[in-house]
Structure formats: C-alpha cells, structure tokens
Amino acid sequence: MRKWIVAGNWKMQNNIAESIALAKSIKEGITNLNNGEVVVAPPFTALYSVGEIIKGSPIVLAAQNMYYEDKGAFTGEIAPGMLKDTGCAYVIIGHSERRKYFHDSDEDVNLKVKKALAVGLKPIVCVGETDEERVKGVTQSVVGRQVRKALNDIDKIDNIVIAYEPVWAIGTGKVATSMQAQEVHKFIRDILKELYGAVAGDIRILYGGSVTGDNIGELIDMEDIDGALVGGASLKPDGFLSIIKTIDKKR
Numbered sequence: 309m310r311k312w313i314v315a316g317n318w319k320m321q322n323n324i325a326e327s328i329a330l331a332k333s334i335k336e337g338i339t340n341l342n343n344g345e346v347v348v349a350p351p352f353t354a355l356y357s358v359g360e361i362i363k364g365s366p367i368v369l370a371a372q373n374m375y376y377e378d379k380g381a382f383t384g385e386i387a388p389g390m391l392k393d394t395g396c397a398y399v400i401i402g403h404s405e406r407r408k409y410f411h412d413s414d415e416d417v418n419l420k421v422k423k424a425l426a427v428g429l430k431p432i433v434c435v436g437e438t439d440e441e442r443v444k445g446v447t448q449s450v451v452g453r454q455v456r457k458a459l460n461d462i463d464k465i466d467n468i469v470i471a472y473e474p475v476w477a478i479g480t481g482k483v484a485t486s487m488q489a490q491e492v493h494k495f496i497r498d499i500l501k502e503l504y505g506a507v508a509g510d511i512r513i514l515y516g517g518s519v520t521g522d523n524i525g526e527l528i529d530m531e532d533i534d535g536a537l538v539g540g541a542s543l544k545p546d547g548f549l550s551i552i553k554t555i556d557k558k559r
C-alpha cells in the first residue's frame with residue numbers, strides 16, 4: 309500500500325511569525341497518522357524556523373523550489389544543499405506558477421529533479437494542463453511530455469513524487485472531478501510503468517488544485533490518487549487538518 313501524502317504549499321505567504329504559528333497549530337492537531345505523511349512547504353525565509361517547530365513530529369519540511377547548481381554566482385537562487393541544511397526532506401519542482409511566471413522549462417525541471425535526487429531531497433514534480441489545453445483535447449500529450457521530460461535520464465524513481473495539478477483548478481475553486489483526476493493519474497502511472505516497470509506501483513501521485521476538506525474524500529477514493537498538494541486550504545489549520553483527517557480515516 310502506498311503511503312499517502314498531504315503537502316501544504318504556502319506559496320509566497322506567511323512571514324516567520326505567521327509560519328511558526330501555522331506550523332504549531334498543525335502540529336498540535338495531528339495525532340498518529342496511520343499510513344501517511346504530512347508535508348509543509350513554507351517560503352524560504354521561514355524554512356529553518358518551521359523546521360525547528362516540527363522536529364520530532366510526523367510533519368516533514370519541503371521547499372517550494374531550488375536551483376540545480378551546488379553553489380556559485382547565481383544571485384537570488386537557493387542551492388539544494390542549503391535546503392537540506394534547513395531540514396528539508398522534500399522539494400516542489402516545476403509548479404505551474406514557476407513554469408508560468410519564472411519560465412521554468414521542462415529541461416530546467418529535469419535538471420532540478422536530477423540534482424534534488426543526487427543530494428537526497430525528494431522531488432515533488434508538478435505537471436498539469438491549462439484550461440485551453442484541456443479544451444483542445446491535448447491534456448494527455450501535455451502531461452505525458454511533462455512527465456517524460458522531467459524524468460529524462462533518471463533511472464531510479466523510488467524517491468520521486470508526482471503531483472498532477474491541472475492549471476485551471478489551481479486557486480480557482482474549480483476542482484477536477486474525481487473521474488477527471490483519476491483518468492490522468494492512471495495515465496501518468498501507465499507512463500511510469502512503461503518507463504520503470506513494477507516500481508511504478510509504489511510511486512505516489514498527488515492531486516492538486518482547489519483541494520478542500522469537502523472534496524478530498526471523493527478524490528482519495530480513486531485508485532491512483534495517493535494524496536494532495538494543497539495551496540489555499542493549507543493556510544488555515546482547520547482546513548488543512550480536515551484534509552489530513554479525512555484521508556487518514558479512509559486509508
């Protein structure tokens with residue numbers, strides 16, 4: 309049985325004090341998790357402080373992005389080793405907002421995934437089609453390309469998590485139906501099977517895009533949905549905890 313994940317992507321929100329307060333509330337609200345992992349991804353400036361708060365709890369730390377070089381003259385970038393230094397276990401790579409506003413290409417995503425794996429960070433690789441692409445009927449070719457390119461030249465995927473996040477569902481309140489999501493999740497798993505064989509059955513594929521405590525129950529009942537990457541609803545302890553509790557009860 310795959311271990312489920314609920315990951316909170318705080319994006320460019322919460323200063324240090326707010327991040328600490330949120331992390332504390334989440335920590336207090338979580339008891340024993342049956343077979344799951346809770347991940348929080350605060351902004352860079354709060355990683356260390358949040359890492360200190362969640363030490364010894366079932367919550368693990370993630371960054372929202374990284375650069376693919378170890379060190380050097382790359383003003384404004386953050387190296388993978390620096391993330392490990394703050395206590396990160398995971399790093400989100402290729403989020404659609406990175407792809408859209410900061411022009412992260414499929415090639416950048418691939419370089420970052422390789423680098424993350426090399427230093428022992430687990431990448432959460434985001435893929436997903438835009439509204440226009442879904443309407444045009446090219447969802448599978450877009451998602452297929454993103455998955456294959458992200459994994460180019462990578463032979464071990466045990467430590468990789470994939471997040472399917474339809475761009476039209478992110479921050480819009482327009483969640484994908486469980487059938488729509490399952491269809492793409494299965495499509496992604498089939499690609500992983502083709503590329504890596506049986507291990508594909510162990511890889512976690514998360515759904516992201518307007519997930520709330522109200523809609524997660526239906527999504528998590530789907531065979532190939534192994535958890536959620538949550539934006540808006542991860543910023544309030546109650547909203548985030550209700551997602552965690554619903555999944556924990558069902559799995």
Ligand code: PGA
Nearest residue numbers: 478479517518538539540
């Ligand atoms: P949302 O964001 O839950 O606010 O739609 C999800 C994400 O961007 O990861």
